[in-house]
Amino acid sequence: MRNKQYPFYDAGDYDTLPEYLxxxxxKNKDKIAFKFTKDKKDVEKTxxxxxxxxxxxxxxxxxxxxxxxxxxxxxxxxxxxLLAYMATAISNNTVVPxxxxxxxxxIENIIKEADIELLFISNVYDDYVKKLKESFSELKIIYxxxxxxxxxxxxxxxxxxxxxxxxxxxxxxxxxxxxxxxKGVMLTHKNLCADTxxxxxxxxxxxxxxxxxxxxxxxxxxAHILFGLTCGFAICIPGSLKRIDETLxxxxxxxxxxxxxxxxxxxxxxxxxxxxxxxxxxxxxMIVISNFLLKIGIDIRRVVFKQILDSLGGNxxxxxxxxxxxxxxxVGEFRSFGVNVFNGYGITECxxxxxxxxxxxxxxGSVGMPLPGVEVKIDKFEGEEEGEILVKSxxxxxxxxxxxxxxxxxxxxxxxxxxxxxxYLDKDxxxxxxxxxxxxxxxxxxxxxxxxxxxxxxxxxxLITEVVVFEKDKKIxxxxxxxxxxIPEGAxxxxxxxxxxxxxxxxxxxYKKVEEIVIRDTEFEKTTTKKxxxxxxx
Amino acid sequence: MLDRIIDIICEYGEEExxxxxxxxxxxxxxxLSSFDITDLVCRFEEEFDIEIPDRKISTFQTVGDIxxxxxxxxxxx
Numbered sequence: 251m252r253n254k255q256y257p258f259y260d261a262g263d264y265d266t267l268p269e270y271l272x273x274x275x276x277k278n279k280d281k282i283a284f285k286f287t288k289d290k291k292d293v294e295k296t297x298x299x300x301x302x303x304x305x306x307x308x309x310x311x312x313x314x315x316x317x318x319x320x321x322x323x324x325x326x327x328x329x330x331x332l333l334a335y336m337a338t339a340i341s342n343n344t345v346v347p348x349x350x351x352x353x354x355x356x357i358e359n360i361i362k363e364a365d366i367e368l369l370f371i372s373n374v375y376d377d378y379v380k381k382l383k384e385s386f387s388e389l390k391i392i393y394x395x396x397x398x399x400x401x402x403x404x405x406x407x408x409x410x411x412x413x414x415x416x417x418x419x420x421x422x423x424x425x426x427x428x429x430x431x432x433k434g435v436m437l438t439h440k441n442l443c444a445d446t447x448x449x450x451x452x453x454x455x456x457x458x459x460x461x462x463x464x465x466x467x468x469x470x471x472x473a474h475i476l477f478g479l480t481c482g483f484a485i486c487i488p489g490s491l492k493r494i495d496e497t498l499x500x501x502x503x504x505x506x507x508x509x510x511x512x513x514x515x516x517x518x519x520x521x522x523x524x525x526x527x528x529x530x531x532x533x534x535x536m537i538v539i540s541n542f543l544l545k546i547g548i549d550i551r552r553v554v555f556k557q558i559l560d561s562l563g564g565n566x567x568x569x570x571x572x573x574x575x576x577x578x579x580x581v582g583e584f585r586s587f588g589v590n591v592f593n594g595y596g597i598t599e600c601x602x603x604x605x606x607x608x609x610x611x612x613x614x615g616s617v618g619m620p621l622p623g624v625e626v627k628i629d630k631f632e633g634e635e636e637g638e639i640l641v642k643s644x645x646x647x648x649x650x651x652x653x654x655x656x657x658x659x660x661x662x663x664x665x666x667x668x669x670x671x672x673x674y675l676d677k678d679x680x681x682x683x684x685x686x687x688x689x690x691x692x693x694x695x696x697x698x699x700x701x702x703x704x705x706x707x708x709x710x711x712x713l714i715t716e717v718v719v720f721e722k723d724k725k726i727x728x729x730x731x732x733x734x735x736x737i738p739e740g741a742x743x744x745x746x747x748x749x750x751x752x753x754x755x756x757x758x759x760x761y762k763k764v765e766e767i768v769i770r771d772t773e774f775e776k777t778t779t780k781k782x783x784x785x786x787x788x
Numbered sequence: 789m790l791d792r793i794i795d796i797i798c799e800y801g802e803e804e805x806x807x808x809x810x811x812x813x814x815x816x817x818x819x820l821s822s823f824d825i826t827d828l829v830c831r832f833e834e835e836f837d838i839e840i841p842d843r844k845i846s847t848f849q850t851v852g853d854i855x856x857x858x859x860x861x862x863x864x865x
Contacts, residue, residue: 326842351846374843490842492830515823695822725816752849760846765816 255611255678258622261450262480265416266439268340270446270476275301278482285458285501286329286487295329297479305411306404307337307397311368313407317342320365320422324348324357325372327465327487330394332475333401334370335465339420339439342412346422346434347466351759354378356432358385360424363432364651368392416440422651423468423598425698434651435468435598442472444644445601448621449477452608453592456568457504458484460497462512468602469572469696473594474507477603495519498563505568509696510576513569513591517583520558533558537586551588558587570606572596573696575683578615593617595683597669599660600624601645604669605681616680621645626681627666628674636674636684640666691721697761699726704762711750712736716774718782719764727766731773744769789836789862790855796831797851800824810852822846828854836862 262273278297285294295303311317321338323345325331338345346364348357350372357378361369368390371379379391392400420442422434449472459478463470478485486501488494508516524533536554543550552559559566569584572594581591594606595617604626607618620626623643630637646667649657661667672685686692691699701719708717708728716731732747748767755763774782790810798805801818814820820828825848829840832854838861848854 374841491826492833492842492845494826511821512823515821755849756847760822763815763849765813 252610253612256608258451259454261447264443264447266414266418266443267336267420268411268414270443271301271304271336271340274479274482277480281482282484283479284329284332284487285484287489288329293329294484297482300332303333303401304336304340306401306407307333308341308404308411309407309409310400310404311337311343312341312411313404313409316368317412319367320344320346322346322348322361322364322366322369322371323466324350324369324375324378325394326350326374327461328372328394328489329487330397331370331372331465333397334392334394335421335471338370340411340414342414342418344419344422346424347471348424349464349466349759350375351464351761353757353759354381358382360432360434361386361389364422364424364434370394370397414439416443417648419648423466425598425700433653433656436648436651437468437601438648441601441645441647442476444623445472445603445621446476446480448623448643448645449473449603449606450480451622452618453477453570453606454609455481455483455505457565458486458501459505459507460486460488460501460503462488462491462494463507463509463573463696467573467696468598469509469596470507472601473570473572473596473603478507495561498561498566500563502563502565504565505570506566507570507572509573509694510571510580510593511574511693511695513571513576513580513584514694516562517580520561520587523561524558541586549588551586555587559589562589568592568609570594572603572606574692574694581614595671595681597641597671599647599667600641600643600669601647604641604645607680613676613678613680616676616682618681619679620681626675636672638687639669639671639673639681639683641669642666691719691726693721693726693761694724695761699762704728704764708751708754708764711754713747713750716782718774722766725765726763727768728764729768729770729774731770789859790851792835793832793855793858794851796835797828800828808851810850810855812851813849814851814854815849818851832858838862 264270264273275297280296280298282294283297283300321343323331323334335345346366348360370392372394382389416439418439419436420439421437424432424434461474465471488497524530540551540554566589569589569591576593584591592607592612594603596602596604604624605618605620624645625642627640628637629640642665670687671683672687673681673683675681704719705717708714713733713736714730715733718729720727730747732743737743737746751764751767794805794808801820803818812818814825826845829845833840836858
């Protein structure tokens with residue numbers, strides 16, 4: 251019967267990324283692991299060749315005395331990005347994936363704070379290299395288009411890669427680079443492997459996927475790459491996120507791993523096309539009929555909605571989302587067309603997947619059951635079922651890089667990580683997220699925004715005295731108490747401040763832009779410790 | 789050219805054409821998502837026969853930003 255608990259799927263047994271690569275290599279051998287275009291030509295890489303190339307690049311790095319070092323990767327999603335990441339990790343180095351959309355100054359700050367000695371960088375970001383070399387005279391650079399020659403060198407070498415301990419930090423992920431000491435989450439080989447194994451037991455993909463989430467995002471890396479490759483299908487890497495329709499038609503994915511914003515965007519596009527074909531009422535009626543038939547065991551969705559499904563490549567039947575809350579109505583709409591959408595929950599500090607609905611056991615509105623081996627405890631508020639979500643498992647990070655104080659605050663003495671999220675478990679053990687304790691704005695594209703980071707920067711503007719950043723209608727807004735004395739006499743206050751914010755926005759990536767401002771005439775109310783009282787709830 | 793840009797933007801946004809100016813913000817005033825903007829960029833590439841790099845997309849905040857970019861980068865006829 252559907253939608254009942256059932257035995258876990260088979261999974262591998264590995265503690266380090268070299269063991270993981272051995273596992274996927276033996277399991278999937280000559281199957282296609284990646285599809286992409288290079289120099290306008292279609293390329294396919296088998297699991298075997300992917301692993302061989304990683305090993306050769308790792309040997310080249312090791313031979314150049316790169317071991318036990320921190321190595322950065324910066325660039326758009328690409329096969330080379332993955333080679334750089336994996337080769338770094340398996341040569342006993344620590345990889346620092348850097349968000350390419352950060353401001354240049356933030357990137358520089360991360361390179362400094364993370365003690366990066368070598369940076370793999372995409373040729374697209376060539377303009378950064380000159381500046382980086384001026385700031386870091388010792389920093390070595392390998393461009394993505396030089397990776398091939400390093401692989402060739404590595405192939406000839408007869409070096410043995412060092413043995414890696416499961417507790418070795420394989421990656422440090424910086425969620426932001428603005429503060430003077432940015433917070434880097436240290437994940438060990440064991441962390442990543444434990445999360446991948448737990449995902450394997452909980453869930454299966456149905457076929458090839460198209461990679462759209464940025465690889466520096468832990469959700470994309472663990473769920474799409476590490477877990478995805480255990481399933482033995484191909485991961486298709488588009489060269490650009492432009493023309494996503496053409497990409498879907500070309501690669502015809504069966505499964506997709508997305509953030510809620512993209513789920514919503516796909517549906518909006520579908521409905522727009524339906525309306526343009528003047529078939530809106532017809533489709534609505536067919537949904538009612540199809541859903542009725544489905545209840546009595548007759549599934550006509552893939553026939554009736556073929557045209558709609560063809561716009562997504564024709565094979566799509568599964569979407570996994572994570573990174574932000576997903577409105578249940580999107581799950582229902584996609585399911586009506588024959589595509590199951592399963593939401594999950596995760597946090598970078600937990601490698602990141604904590605829970606996900608299962609292929610045949612799910613609860614709409616929930617983020618699924620905790621993965622096997624992951625203990626989720628709700629520290630309940632007095633008299634309530636909901637409370638703070640605590641996690642104890644091998645997936646919990648080793649700590650924050652060079653921030654022992656913060657690590658102690660985040661992980662209790664008995665080993666529970668305080669996620670900062672609030673939720674409850676229902677009687678069957680499904681997890682529901684209801685809010686956040688920590689002051690983080692999570693946008694529907696999965697991006698985490700730290701209001702204090704934007705506030706700190708805005709307060710540097712001479713025309714701004716105090717500011718509180720908050721979420722409004724899924725966008726970032728700021729309430730500002732201007733420095734009235736600095737505003738020219740007779741000038742419109744809001745207009746003048748808006749110009750300052752517009753200029754400020756130009757320096758920010760998309761997801762951090764302040765989209766709306768509210769001007770206030772009085773100072774913000776303060777706490778006894780003179781901190782602004784926040785009344786906004788995300 | 790500006791008129792044509794605004795016509796195309798109107799197909800994606802929630803705002804009436806008469807209310808859109810060079811200063812209109814793509815996300816906040818016109819109601820576009822970052823996904824819409826990526827889609828729009830493809831339309832502009834086809835319409836004006838230019839190539840807009842992925843890196844550039846996230847710098848577009850207003851209609852004017854797009855207009856200026858296309859004007860400055862469009863190949864001479």
